[in-house]
Amino acid sequence: MPVDETRTLSPEPRAAREHRTAAVRSPDGKPHRSVWLLRLMVVGLVLAALNLRPAITSLGPLLEEVRKGLGMSGAVAGLVTSVPSLCFAVFGIMAPRLARRFGPATIVCAGMTAIAIGLFLRPYAGGTAGFLAASALALVGIAVSNILLPAIVKQWFPDRVSTMTGLYSMALAIGTSLAALSTVPMTKALGGSWQTGLAVWGILAALALCVWLPLAVRHGRDRTRPAAGTKPQPRTPGAEAVESAAEAPVPAPALPMVRSRTAWALACFFGLQATAAYITMGWMPQIFRDAGLSAGTSGMLLALTMAMGIPLAFVIPRVATRLPSQGPVVLVLGLCGLSGYAGLYLAPASGAWAWALLLGVSNCAFPLALTMIGLRAKSHQGVVKLSAFAQSVGYLISIPGPLLIGVLHDATGGWGLPIALMAGLMLPQMAAGVLAGRNRTIEIELAT
Template identity: 70%
Template sequence: MRSDETPTLSPAATPTRAPSLPAPSPWLLRIVTLGLVLAALNLRPAITSLGPLLEEVRDGLHMSGSVAGVLTSVPPLCFALFGFTAPRLARRFGAGAVVCAGMVAIAAGLVLRPFVGGTAGFLAASALALMGIAVSNILMPVIVKRWFPDRVGTMTGLYSMALALGTALAAALTVPLTDALGGNWRTGLVVWAALAAVAVLPWLPLVRDRAPGSGQPRGQAPQPAPALRITRSRTSWALACFFGLQATAAYITMQWMPQIFRDAGVSAGTAGVLLAVTMAMGVPLAFVIPRVAARLKNQGAIALVLGGCGLVGYAGLYLAPAGGAWLWALLLGIANCAFPLALTMIGMRARTGAGVVRLSAFAQSTGYLIAAPGPLLVGVLYQHSGGWGLPIALMAALLVPQMVAGVLAGRDRTIEDEC
């Protein structure tokens, strides 16, 4: 068993403290912590606010089922494409500045997308918000590594919990807010821009802090970036596959689960609450799972337990979607906690800050490329089969390779050793 917070730098690789990089003040660490929490709150509302209103958006923009499927595939595709740029942007401008710009992009995209008119404009504005989410997604582990190198599990759990909370709030409150503000889906979507605007503020003092782009822990001398050929690491590929398959399940759930329940006779408001229950399971578990994972040498058992909950949840969704709706929502919420597990393993599978940057960008960007076709395929299967049986079977089948990849990614080794 490991200690509660597993060091991500081996003793042999521990750098000397540089006098030019003093330890940050407690107030600055509080600002970084607040920034992490507020940023994490904004990493999913652009997506989960759309799911409960997808039917209204489709009608309002005259979308077919296949086009709606394309819309649901936009998030992981944008995360993959823009995520690859995050390390380069962070090296040039600093991770804090990039995350600050990301929050600005999220706010702008959420303001624009309900009102630009037409499907193309909606997709373009959504892509702007998702670009901000993408770079922030990649840089969250880097920020943690930089400012809290001795508390990776705790801080990963904190922002994962905030991310799950933002996800759940958007799913639960979008329909009630829409009704309270006149029943127009455009107004119900735009309100989430205010949360992103608030998240810009704590990152402003960090805009000039350029060093976090390297991922080097604060107060330590800079290290040269290791010459890693990350594609030669089996662990990096296993982690990318695990991340991609869990992202596939998560985005299918966020975009299509409310529609599954609505087609089973559940009201729109209740379907949104059920999605919120699924997302809310990540609030406590996203804090607990990283701390437990950081204590273990091998995280494969956690991946198996989460996958097993998903299999039971999909079986119930297939057999009795309305009758056991609350139980299936709970089980799928537990299964979706593979996300904080993946983030924790990113911090544990590299010894150095530069290694975490490379692994985070590779695993998340490659993973989102793997995830991109999933929501689209579900939409096409739903339209052409006329029901949810085949799509749900696909979702369940994808959990098997996810569990295998999780076992392989959870082994106690680092990419530096493999490369």
């Protein structure tokens, strides 16, 4: 056969064969993703995920010291715990447009820069307003990274979405629990200043920046020149027009999220689980401290809650992708949350470790929501739009929760009514999750 004769007479050079083996074609067909680049992206995903929560969970164990140091009321402290949701809602919606213009890697790199600067500055910015402004800067970086990581996974690892989602969700849980567990002892070891205890987490973001910077540079290089190893081809009439069209950015698919029932259900589920998560991260240590436990023990309990996401964030996405509907997983997590709130209401101190564990299982609705974002869209462009819509609307929904908890606590002088509100919000979360978990995609839903 002619093909066989060609292979026999003109064997492929070894260097070319090795280059072909190392290269991995992206969805747009450009062979620029070598094995080392994919490995670097895996490291980058892990480091980025490690930085998505320490800005928040490092504050909870030291909230009492921060309130005293800055003269915050309970309502203002509730505003501080609501700032993450506000930033995620406002700036997360900008992520898809920025990613189309500059590339996802460049935007995540900028996000890591904002996190590092914000965390280094906020303890020393001076007063509550400066603290909030520097916190907002860090949270803007977290917001855009939150939106883009699921899309990066879909684009770079389309055949390993559940595995990679589980990996970076697990890293996110590690960063969350690590900050909650080590902030208080690290603060004491560094001299007892809450400013130092909060600022030190900027180092982790700076480390992530060291990995994302070469990824961003490489991405920018790939956007402006052909892949390495390609040779100029003979020009034919109209070739320049064809090349210009091929190199032009791929337009975002026409997917009006506001018309999708699945997108709205997913946004509501995401928002309600975010409400529970930020109330837990911001207020649970204070609930345990007011029940008579020490600051160190309260931090350890929050760390346990967050640490439950380490194994479960890897298991839940794999289980969820094997089910035709994710509704049963939603219900199990919701029942764990209701049980944890009931225990927190009835015996916050005596059963503290059990309640922390149950609430930790319930908080794994976050990796489940990320997994459902990947499952409810067919293309990575669709995932970007769905992720931006679900997370931005969801975080907008979650803004009042932590603030309302602080106001209710100030008004009643106790935690009974705030905990009852937390439990009440779990019911619509379960309902929205069941609807979002149905086996369908937004592309098909919007086409009908």
